[in-house]
Amino acid sequence: MRVLGIETSCDETGVAVYDSKGGLLAHALHSQIEIHAEYGGVVPELASRDHVRKALPLIREVFHQAQISSESIDGVAYTAGPGLVGALLVGSAIGRSLAWAWQVPAVGVHHMEGHLLAPMLEAESPGFPFIAMLVSGGHTQLVKVDGIGRYQLLGESLDDAAGEAFDKTAKLLELPYPGGPELAKLAQDGDPKRYRFPRPMTDRPGLDFSFSGLKTFALNTQQAAKREEGDPLPRQTLADIARAFEDAVVDTLMIKCRRAVRQTGVKTLVMAGGVSANRRLRECIGEMMVKEGGRAYYPRPEFCTDNGAMIAYAGWQRLRAGQSEPLQFSARPRWGMEGLEAV
Ligand code: KG4
Numbered sequence: 570m571r572v573l574g575i576e577t578s579c580d581e582t583g584v585a586v587y588d589s590k591g592g593l594l595a596h597a598l599h600s601q602i603e604i605h606a607e608y609g610g611v612v613p614e615l616a617s618r619d620h621v622r623k624a625l626p627l628i629r630e631v632f633h634q635a636q637i638s639s640e641s642i643d644g645v646a647y648t649a650g651p652g653l654v655g656a657l658l659v660g661s662a663i664g665r666s667l668a669w670a671w672q673v674p675a676v677g678v679h680h681m682e683g684h685l686l687a688p689m690l691e692a693e694s695p696g697f698p699f700i701a702m703l704v705s706g707g708h709t710q711l712v713k714v715d716g717i718g719r720y721q722l723l724g725e726s727l728d729d730a731a732g733e734a735f736d737k738t739a740k741l742l743e744l745p746y747p748g749g750p751e752l753a754k755l756a757q758d759g760d761p762k763r764y765r766f767p768r769p770m771t772d773r774p775g776l777d778f779s780f781s782g783l784k785t786f787a788l789n790t791q792q793a794a795k796r797e798e799g800d801p802l803p804r805q806t807l808a809d810i811a812r813a814f815e816d817a818v819v820d821t822l823m824i825k826c827r828r829a830v831r832q833t834g835v836k837t838l839v840m841a842g843g844v845s846a847n848r849r850l851r852e853c854i855g856e857m858m859v860k861e862g863g864r865a866y867y868p869r870p871e872f873c874t875d876n877g878a879m880i881a882y883a884g885w886q887r888l889r890a891g892q893s894e895p896l897q898f899s900a901r902p903r904w905g906m907e908g909l910e911a912v
């Protein structure tokens with residue numbers, strides 16, 4: 570079975586073809602960074618318009634890459650939510666329409682399920698059950714995964730998502746959008762001993778997170794430094810603040826993952842979503858899981874952030890189980906993962 574996957578939930582147009590025998594045949598991505606950079610964040614209307622411009626050319630590009638034609642496609646998967654409603658509607662409308670034109674089934678995929686299954690695109694992939702830590706721009710969740718569509722939420726962020734905290738703190742440090750990777754880059758030159766940020770909600774039981782306080786802590790640290798060193802701050806001080814922030818997020822995520830692993834006895838951990846591209850986080854989680862006698866899995870960095878490959882794969886899992894949508898579609902900007910149908 571061969572599935573076309575389309576991702577348009579936010580600021581990246583991603584398209585891919587997944588084949589049950591050949592694996593991932595082709596994938597292409599268009600990032601809207603340049604469009605949104607001057608606004609310092611994603612402008613939803615501009616995102617939708619750009620998805621309209623890019624989706625069909627990208628679909629042609631992956632067909633060309635894979636040397637296939639539309640006749641060989643057996644199903645279409647598109648991101649139906651959660652995300653920006655206008656952006657979701659573009660991918661859903663195109664995906665559903667193409668499936669109708671080609672007379673094949675279509676399925677609306679949950680974006681976070683896409684992220685969660687992305688490690689399965691790799692040669693060494695995790696078996697069920699596993700604990701998934703989803704860390705993206707909109708979500709921070711710990712989920713027990715017993716199978717596809719069998720998700721139990723163990724904990725989540727009560728305020729900002731981890732990626733959102735990275736982005737907001739990066740903005741504070743006057744780094745360009747998208748903040749997360751820029752902050753991580755700056756932190757490489759930071760002195761880990763100069764500042765110490767708190768590890769929120771690690772001193773009490775439970776698996777929920779709270780990251781909004783770290784951004785305030787960063788602001789206060791920055792203001793105190795400016796009083797001492799002047800404004801603008803030297804690059805080294807900014808790097809030291811970035812490093813302290815990154816260490817606090819990484820350490821907090823690691824502590825909660827370890828707690829989830831110990832509580833459930835499940836020794837396989839999957840990490841996915843944009844923030845899982847963070848090198849320090851990958852190292853820290855990997856080492857922790859070895860110490861716990863288990864193993865951590867993550868997608869290759871390019872499949873940590875939004876992409877079409879994870880949507881094609883998740884869609885294939887559902888289509889091959891006989892699930893599909895009627896001749897209508899809806900975008901679901903807010904959509905919980907626990908109510909998803911099991912496969
Ligand atoms: O999964 P994703 O591409 O989009 C959403 O579904 O939200 O995640 C994007 C988030 C952004 O907040 C971005 O700053 C963050 O992932 N991110 C990173 C890194 N790469 C992306 N955060 C920290 N370190 C990185 N290397």
Ligand code: ZN
Pocket residue numbers: 680684705706842843874875
């Ligand atoms: Zn995402």
